[in-house]
Amino acid sequence: MSELSQFLKQSRLLSRDENHRLKILKAISTYDEKVDEIKTGQFKDWQQARLTAAEIKEYVLDHLPSLLEEFEEKISSRGVEVLWARDKEEAQKYFVEIATRHQAKKVVKSKSMTTEEIEFNELCHDNGIEVIESDLGELIVQLADEKPYHIVTPAMHKSKAEIGKLFQERLGAPETDNAEQLTMIAREHLRKTYITSDIGVTGANFIVAREGALVLTENEGNGRLTMSCPPIHVAIVGIEKVLPCLSDLSLFLPLLATSGTGQQLTGYNSIIRGPRQNGESDGPEKMYVILLDNGRSKLFKKDRFRSILRCIRCGACLNACPVYRTVGGHTYHTPYQGPIGSVITPQFRGMENWSHLAFASSLCAACSSVCPVNINIHELLLENRWEAHQKSRTGIAWNIGLKFWAWTMSGRLRLNILSRMGRYTYRLLLPFLSHSKRKRIPDIPSKSFKDMWKKYEQQK
Amino acid sequence: MNSKNEILSRLRQRGSPAREDNAPQWEDKDLFADFPGPSDNLIDIFSHQLNKLSGDFHLVNNKEEMVKTLKSLLEDSEPEQCKAHKSPLIDELKMLGPEIRDYLTFIDGDEISSEEFERLEVGITGADCLIARTGSILLHTVSAGGRRLSVLPPTHIVIAEEKQIVPSLDEAFNTLDHDQDIWSYATIITGPSRTSDIEKQLVLGAHGPKKLIVLIIKS
Known part of the structure; x- marks a missing residue:
């Protein structure tokens, strides 16, 4: 089935599924309440804050080559191996080489969208490596043999009862639909995993150039454990994640927490500068950073699209989007759903199969109005439509029709x-x-x- | 051409020239709201914020009182289930209070397996600084005894001094910037471990500590 017919079929199905819509509505309205409260409580001037953040990210994009080199130089001085991956295949190749070198059989992974991008779990499966998701939401979708539903809340579409049933079937847990008990089941299930895994794999929310550091934002502590217990740490990071220096985090961490989950700051914000150093009591012996391009640098030639690389993956545009709320995350069939996914997927993966995503929008601009780095997302959706239109050979009737309409x-x-x-x-x-x-x-x-x-x- | 050069050369091909040579500057006070809470005393703000996050806060007047508070907090655990990081302040407390000495075994200089860490009930560490506005604790591997002590045991106790409280994140990073220590890992802890992944319902103690206790001694 083509991506387009898949999208149409799924959206027809889900938009009429009342049960599904109620679950999403409940989750997103809880989110909305928290975000409103924190936005006004924490910021004196939210508009100014997002404009400033956008300016900093524009500066970064203007100087990206030198900032990336600065990062590489600093972090490799502490023994980190930095690997540059043009695309998914190259990133996969690097990881298989690392796993082979260290004879890794078991990998524990914290939540990371870049690993979704390179289909990391499938890669491990094909190479006989066991991979365990440690983020609770990701664990739930992994046990259910599904893909994440949302870039921040992967299991948003699952009810307590459904998760209880899943844990009962897959983990042999006692029956319950209590969120606290379910969380404790996951906690017990994963505790031994951290200390028995050969490699810990994470993404990163930010790359800090001047201090040569990665920053990982989370609430559960699974990321911290993934970077603390296994002897090898591999971080797979998109090249656009750069910030000039550590002090920029004092704006970006609150901004991301506010838009992502409606918190002042997320529970843990970790700054990683390398593997265990002389004089430290623990930490991984070796650390690798895979810098992933996978289509990002292509956007540099298109001035209008470059601004999408400011994105900090907070998920606010998904939550605000009336289309996402109606058709649900899985319908997009991509690692990045919602408005951000509809902008970057056709750009990264080609218009032929993906241009329909740009049309799955009402152009209401709710996405642009909530974006913490002030990206005009809806205008880029229009740009995608224009590109798709120019590339399509059919549409003579459409063109004549529009001319008649204009007349x-x-x-x-x-x-x-x-x-x-x-x-x-x-x-x-x-x-x-x-x-x-x-x-x-x-x-x-x-x-x-x-x-x-x-x-x-x-x-x- | 290797991958690095290929990627970098694509990043250099851009339509319009760079606009600014210097990164934009901004002031914390222009963007962030004034302090939340009832007063502008940093201790009050910190404790208010930490309590909102379900963290426990204890303020003591002197080191003797600190020993007493620590004793009452540790009473329910076995001494062998507690380990501490050897900071100057914790070392002093150990000398001062024979009754808590057994609870404060230092991990420093020992190779401890993760299995052993996993069996611990309590990890006791110092901190680099405490951030009033967000009720957070900033610590790194050198100041807090490595990566595992503050995350694997279900209870994390932080021992710090009043003068270590700074108003904002911005100032916390400044203290890190001037730090000459070779640390590989730092973390900003804001409340106990938490998750809302199941129907957006908040649950404490997802994978990290279920309890976060901060003890502050008046300067």
Whole structure:
């Protein structure tokens, strides 16, 4: 099935699934309440904060090559091996080499979108390496044999009862639908994993150039354990994640926590500068950083698209998007869902199979209004549509149709005639249209807007 | 061309030239709200924020009182289930209070397996600084005895002094910046370990410490 028909089929199914919509509505309204409270409580000027963040990220993009080299130089001086991966295949190759070198059989992983991008779990499976997700949400989707539903809240679509049943079947846990008990089951299940794994794999939320550090944001502590217990630490990070220096975190950490989960700061923000150093009592013996390009540098040639590389993956645009809320995360069939996914997926993976995502939008701009780094996401969706339109060979009828439309709309008389004709045709068709099972077609009001306006003007 | 050069050369091909040579500057006070809570005393703000996050806060007047508080906190655990990091302050407390000496076995200089760490109930560490606005604790591997002591045991006790409280994250990073220590890992801890992954319901103690206790001695 093509990606487009898959999308249409899934969205038709899920938008009518009341149970699914209620779960998502509940999760997102909880999120909305917390975000509103923290935004006004923590920031004096949220607009200024996001503009400043956008400026810092623009500076970073302007100087990305030298900042990345600065990072590499600093962090390798502490014994870290930095590997540059052009694409998914190269990143996969690096990891298999590392795993072979250290004879790794078991990997514990904290939540990371770059590992979704390179299909890390499938890679490990194909190479006979056991991989265990340690983030609670990711563990749930891994046990259910699913992909993450949301870039921040992977198991948003699962109810307590469903998770209870899953843990009972897959972990042999006692039956429960209590969130606290379920969390404790996961805690017990994973504790031994941290200390028996050969490699800990993480992503990173930020790369700090001047101090040569990675920053990882989380709430559960699974990321900390993943970087503390196994003898090898591998971090897979997108090249756009750079910040100039450590003090920039004092803006970006609160910004990410506010937009991501409605917190002042997330529970743990860890700064990693290397493996265990002389004089330290523990930590991994060896650390690797895989810098992943995978389509990002291609956007540098397109000035209009470059701003999407400011993205800090907070997930706010997903939560705000009426399309995402209706069709759900899995329908997108990509690691990055919602508005951000609809901008970058066609760019990274090609218009041929993915341009439909840019059309799955009402262009309401809710995404742009919540973005903490002030990206005009809806305009980039339009840009994608334009690119898709230019690349498509069909559409002659569409072009003629639009030309006719433009011609009609640009003359008052033509518009009057057409709208009158439209009203009559619509009335004639109404009995047939209203047979639709899922929609009630509203009646046409007796007066057109133009007539009502005329009357209003007269009465004034 | 190798991958690094290929990626970097693509990043250099850009449509418009760079606009600014210097990174944008900003002031903490322009963006962030004034302090939350009832007063502008840093201890009050810190304890208010930590309590909101379900962390426990104890303020003591002197080291003798600190020993007493620590004793009452550790009473329910076996001494062999507790380990500490050898900071100057914790070392002093150990000398001062024979009744808590057994609980404060230092991990420093010993190779301890993760299995042994996993069996511990309590990890006791110092901190680099405490951040009032967010109720957070900043510590690194040199100041807090490595990576595992503050994350594997279910209870984490932090012992610090009043003068270590700074108002904001910004100032906390400044203390780190001037740090000459070779630490490989630092973390900002804001409350006990938590998750909301199941129906957005908050649960404490996901993988890290279920309890976070901060003891502060008045300067």
